Amino acid sequence: MFLGEYQHSLDEKCRITIPSKFREELGYKFVATKGLDNCIFLYPQDEWQDIEKKLRSLPFTRADVRSFVRFFFSGASELDLDKQGRSVLPLNLREYAEIDRDVIIIGVGTRVEIWSTEKWTDYNENAQSSYEEIAESLVDLGI
DSSP states (O other), rough: OOEEEEEEOOTTSSEOOOOOOHHHHSSSSSEEEGGGOOOOEEEEHHHHHHHHHHHHHHHSSHHHHHHHHHHHHHEEEEEEOOOOHHHEOHHHHHHHTTTTSSSEEEEETTTEEEEHHHHHHHHHHHHHHTHHHHHHHHTTTTO
């Protein structure tokens, strides 16, 4: 399980160092794609295959399904870690997430998210103001 929050920066070659606590579970080959809320999602290969299978089972005759699947898969790239635990973030993903240099890397259970520091700060401030409301609505989901 991926947990925690880490601050990092892209180097001059647009490489990001993946926190050591995430490397083993993420693996040396993993998938990065456009996430929700303008961040980048990273998935271990086995988790990506599970998601891919679920998305393929959805009815492609629905416009919302086609739109989401296009968005999710078109932004995906298979990435590798080098021996120092670094990986190059593709330009399309950096542009989507508005990442220039400083990033926040967070563990979110089955995936890792990469955020521009500015976007993460804004998101956190907005989410904190409605945290109790969100928690109350999760009760309806059995949590």
